[in-house]
Amino acid sequence: MSSYSPIGPVVGIVGAGQLARMSQPPAIALGVELRVLANTPEESAARVIVDTRIGDYRDLGDLRDFAKGCDAITFDHEHVPTEHIQALAANGYVVHPGADALVHAQDKAIMRERLTAIGVPCPAWSRLSSVDDATRFGDEHGWPMVLKAVRGGYDGRGVWVCRSAVDVTEAFDTGVELMAEAFVPFERELAVLVARSPHGQGVSYPVVETVQQDGICVEVLAPAPGLDPEAAAEAQRIALQIAHELGVTGLLAVEMFETAAGFVVNELAMRPHNSGHWTIEGSTTSQFEQHLRAVLDLPLGSPATTAPVVVMANLLGGDDPDLFKRYEHVLAHDPGIKLHFYGKEVRPGRKIGHVTALGTDLETVRARARHAAVYLTTGEYA
Amino acid sequence: MSSYSPIGPVVGIVGAGQLARMSQPPAIALGVELRVLANTPEESAARVIVDTRIGDYRDLGDLRDFAKGCDAITFDHEHVPTEHIQALAANGYVVHPGADALVHAQDKAIMRERLTAIGVPCPAWSRLSSVDDATRFGDEHGWPMVLKAVRGGYDGRGVWVCRSAVDVTEAFDTGVELMAEAFVPFERELAVLVARSPHGQGVSYPVVETVQQDGICVEVLAPAPGLDPEAAAEAQRIALQIAHELGVTGLLAVEMFETAAGFVVNELAMRPHNSGHWTIEGSTTSQFEQHLRAVLDLPLGSPATTAPVVVMANLLGGDDPDLFKRYEHVLAHDPGIKLHFYGKEVRPGRKIGHVTALGTDLETVRARARHAAVYLTTGEYA
Numbered sequence: 131m132s133s134y135s136p137i138g139p140v141v142g143i144v145g146a147g148q149l150a151r152m153s154q155p156p157a158i159a160l161g162v163e164l165r166v167l168a169n170t171p172e173e174s175a176a177r178v179i180v181d182t183r184i185g186d187y188r189d190l191g192d193l194r195d196f197a198k199g200c201d202a203i204t205f206d207h208e209h210v211p212t213e214h215i216q217a218l219a220a221n222g223y224v225v226h227p228g229a230d231a232l233v234h235a236q237d238k239a240i241m242r243e244r245l246t247a248i249g250v251p252c253p254a255w256s257r258l259s260s261v262d263d264a265t266r267f268g269d270e271h272g273w274p275m276v277l278k279a280v281r282g283g284y285d286g287r288g289v290w291v292c293r294s295a296v297d298v299t300e301a302f303d304t305g306v307e308l309m310a311e312a313f314v315p316f317e318r319e320l321a322v323l324v325a326r327s328p329h330g331q332g333v334s335y336p337v338v339e340t341v342q343q344d345g346i347c348v349e350v351l352a353p354a355p356g357l358d359p360e361a362a363a364e365a366q367r368i369a370l371q372i373a374h375e376l377g378v379t380g381l382l383a384v385e386m387f388e389t390a391a392g393f394v395v396n397e398l399a400m401r402p403h404n405s406g407h408w409t410i411e412g413s414t415t416s417q418f419e420q421h422l423r424a425v426l427d428l429p430l431g432s433p434a435t436t437a438p439v440v441v442m443a444n445l446l447g448g449d450d451p452d453l454f455k456r457y458e459h460v461l462a463h464d465p466g467i468k469l470h471f472y473g474k475e476v477r478p479g480r481k482i483g484h485v486t487a488l489g490t491d492l493e494t495v496r497a498r499a500r501h502a503a504v505y506l507t508t509g510e511y512a
Numbered sequence: 513m514s515s516y517s518p519i520g521p522v523v524g525i526v527g528a529g530q531l532a533r534m535s536q537p538p539a540i541a542l543g544v545e546l547r548v549l550a551n552t553p554e555e556s557a558a559r560v561i562v563d564t565r566i567g568d569y570r571d572l573g574d575l576r577d578f579a580k581g582c583d584a585i586t587f588d589h590e591h592v593p594t595e596h597i598q599a600l601a602a603n604g605y606v607v608h609p610g611a612d613a614l615v616h617a618q619d620k621a622i623m624r625e626r627l628t629a630i631g632v633p634c635p636a637w638s639r640l641s642s643v644d645d646a647t648r649f650g651d652e653h654g655w656p657m658v659l660k661a662v663r664g665g666y667d668g669r670g671v672w673v674c675r676s677a678v679d680v681t682e683a684f685d686t687g688v689e690l691m692a693e694a695f696v697p698f699e700r701e702l703a704v705l706v707a708r709s710p711h712g713q714g715v716s717y718p719v720v721e722t723v724q725q726d727g728i729c730v731e732v733l734a735p736a737p738g739l740d741p742e743a744a745a746e747a748q749r750i751a752l753q754i755a756h757e758l759g760v761t762g763l764l765a766v767e768m769f770e771t772a773a774g775f776v777v778n779e780l781a782m783r784p785h786n787s788g789h790w791t792i793e794g795s796t797t798s799q800f801e802q803h804l805r806a807v808l809d810l811p812l813g814s815p816a817t818t819a820p821v822v823v824m825a826n827l828l829g830g831d832d833p834d835l836f837k838r839y840e841h842v843l844a845h846d847p848g849i850k851l852h853f854y855g856k857e858v859r860p861g862r863k864i865g866h867v868t869a870l871g872t873d874l875e876t877v878r879a880r881a882r883h884a885a886v887y888l889t890t891g892e893y894a
Contacts, residue, residue: 136857136864137559138836155537158560159792161836161853161865177519178540180562410541414848414870429844436818454520454543462811466796471543475518482518483543488796 137163139426142196143175144187145206148472148481149402149418150175152410156419162426166206167196174472175206190214197223202425204380205401208235209282226328226379226425227400234376235400239280239309248375250368251394254312264298264310271312280307289345314394316387320354321405322369325420328379328427333420334366335413335433340385340405346479349499352408352440355492357388365393372398381406381421404444407484409433411468412440437488439495443503445483451476453483453506460485460502467502482507519545521808524578525557526569527588530854530863531784531800532557534792538801544808548588549578556854557588572596579605584807586762587783590617591664608710608761608807609782616758617782621662621691630757632750633776636694646680649692658693659683671727696776698769702736703787704751707802710761710809715802716748717795717815722767722787728861731881734790734822737874739770747775754780763788763803786826789866791815793850794822819870821877825885827865833858835865835888842867842884849884864889 138161143150146168154175157164167185168176176182185192187210194217197203202224215229227235234241242255254271258264268275277298279288290301291313301308319342323335337357341349354362369384372395376382383403385396406417415423415431423430445453453471460467464487471483485506487498504512520543525532528550536557539546547563558564567574569592576599579585584606597611609617616623624637636653639662640646650657659680661670672683673695683690701724705717719739723731736744751766754777758764765785767778788799797805797813805812827835835853842849846869853865867888869880886894 136833136855138839138853151540154540154560158533158536159850159852161851161855163559177545177562178536180559180564182562414850423843428840430847431843432847434848451518457520458810461805461813465812465814466816468541468796469543470541471520473518473543 137161139163139201140165140181140199141422141425142167142200142203143206144193144196144203144210146173146175146179146182147206148174148474150206151178151472152402152407152470153418153422154178155410156416156422160419160422162422165196165200167192174474177473188214190217193218194221197221200224202226204421204425205232208232208399208401212236228377228379231376231378232400235398237281238278238283238397241398242309242311244376245372245395248371250372251392253314253394256310258308258310261295261298261302264292264302264308265295267310268292268295268298271310274313276311276313277301277308278311279304280309282306287345314387314389314396316389316394318354318388319396320357320365320386320388320393321350321403322365322384322386323381323403323406323409323417324366324369324373324384325381325417325424325430326370326373326378327424327430330374331430332370332373333430333433334370335406335409335417336435337362337365338405338408346444346446346481347404348444348446348503349496350405350408350442351492351496352412352435352442361388361393368393368395380424381417404481404484407470408440408442408486410470411486411488412436412442438490439492440486440488441492441496441499442484442486443499444481445471445485445503445507447476447478447480447482448507449478450509456506456509460505463505464498464502467498469502469506519543521545521583522547522563522581523804523807524549524582524585525588526575526578526585526592528555528557528561528564529588530556530856532588533560533854534784534789534852535800535804536560537792538798538804542801542804544804547578547582549574556856559855570596572599575600576603579603582606584608586803586807587614590614590781590783594618610759610761613758613760614782617780619663620660620665620779623780624691624693626758627754627777630753632754633774635696635776635778638692640690640692643677643680643684646674646684646690646692647677650674650677650680653692653694656695658695659690660693661686662689662691664688669727696769696771696778698771698776700736700770701778702739702747702768702770702775703732703785704747704766704768705763705785705788705791705799706748706751706755706766707763707799707806707812708752708755708760709806709812712756713812714752714755715812715815716752717788717791717799718817719744719747720787720790728826728828728863729786730826730828730885731878732787732790732824733874733878734794734817734824743770743775750775750777762806763799786863786866789852790822790824790868792852793868793870794818794824820872821874822868822870823874823877823881824866824868825881826863827853827867827885827889829858829860829862829864830889831860832891838888838891842887845887846880846884849880851884851888
């Protein structure tokens, strides 16, 4: 900027979901101006960010228009075509994460190839070209086996746990490109969130436990209860290694299975992640602030926790769409509970918000978060 | 709302300064839609709130247009004419604080009359109609004496410490209506922030010490160091009493002098206040969230602190307007420092942001906050 402006750097976020929305509070504090590319002005982030542009993230022309004047460009989701991200970089725009890193969060087969090559523990896996390939994989590695959409899956969509060749055929009938993974008999699911800046500075948040129902995360316990400190350090080391080897800039969430034989990496995401929402109140630096710092190549913030125990519970849409009429009870019941609403229309099973409780005793804190989440979404007293 | 909306209640804030700006993060979390009445689209809050209306807060027509569709209306500053607030209420709009309460933050003579009537400790004071009145007051209560503009003063403006009749004449030459107060030989300045909802629920934040330079607050120490717990409780009791007796809805900041003989109330503000910026990170419920809850008559949040010591230092504009080039050093130097920029053009002495440090040892935390504030505004290494 040649002349002084009271406004700091401009960060463009492609996509206007709740992750972009929750990036606005730290942007306001840091004086960073956010711009979002939204499908409609009614989207979650578009409601709270003044510089909202309407356009199609699959259209390179729209992306180029959007990118003009941004000091850095980043993403609310992983659906922007890899070649468009390459084209933006070729045009001189600063994009974090870059296409070469992000492809590992877009394409699960490329991710498995790369993680296997750098020695990160993965389940047995294979690319597939036919139902026969898949059943052979099941016969070799055992049933049930897991089929995954190579691209485009999220929140349990695009994953099929197959118990037989019949299940395999059903998955293939969807017509999407599939790959096979051995079913991992895990004890629990963990996640490690790390940040890496273009300078190469890295930080790791504490390892958390993610509690899933029907493939959707419903609860996050931070830090992961009872995890051995050396095992926790090993999980953090794996995540930082992946960030380094893949050249990730911004946040990297590494979802892992904890098994009797150690950690197995399940999925990667390169953006703020549901498993890190607890950091808004639970860490000195929220994941949203950390991502902004990283994509602007600013020094990263402290990932220290602000309480011994933090529990985040997702609000999943129920039958009754009006959350607000249940506001009062929850706020009166627990003056310390923190609510986060995403401004999204309620549909059954959709993530429409989350709640966070902080404290010292896991069972107490977990009960507080669960009570608020269940009451807000169903009106039932849990 | 007859049909369901994913957006919660609408709160209209008259004025678009940094207080409205810092209300947006908790509004985003709570799903509350903010609307601001701004003078220009470049103002601090207008940059970060989508529903910005341009208008004149002194014009009743503009205020009525602004109020349409708001579930509650509140204020970024105290300059809206009292009679306009009465008119809005007469039109059925929900306004917090109401005119009958707010007038005590608008008119210092009315405030002194009321506080005296309810037995709150005040300095000796008097309305004035002439220079002779003022000099008589000085002769009776001692010199120096203090003259204050009855309406419109803030941040040290509208206050004259007079050592002689010559000083008195100078103050009267400004033409504003003045009142007299005895000079209070105080040990330090404290502030108590309380919230009161229309239901009558009240909460008090811990008493803080405010450090002033040239009548401008430069630093806030939370909680006030070394304050006797019984004295702290007495200060909180005074603030809650004022909120109750005056019928305040929303936040009330009570600025007090600590003297050898006890507390003396100096000023009142009925909105989020500079002495409460530390609550953004330093309390379970920030003052901005608390104010939104109070004006919506929602249950109030916990005012518990998140760290033993919190220090806030204001960023006052210096000669060099570009804060952002000094970002990197401050963030690298202290990964735990929290920056808040207001998106305002830098002018010497203007409040353009603040920094907050949290920890356990007062001198360490204070040094961190001071280092960041001094470096950001001057480039000097303090």
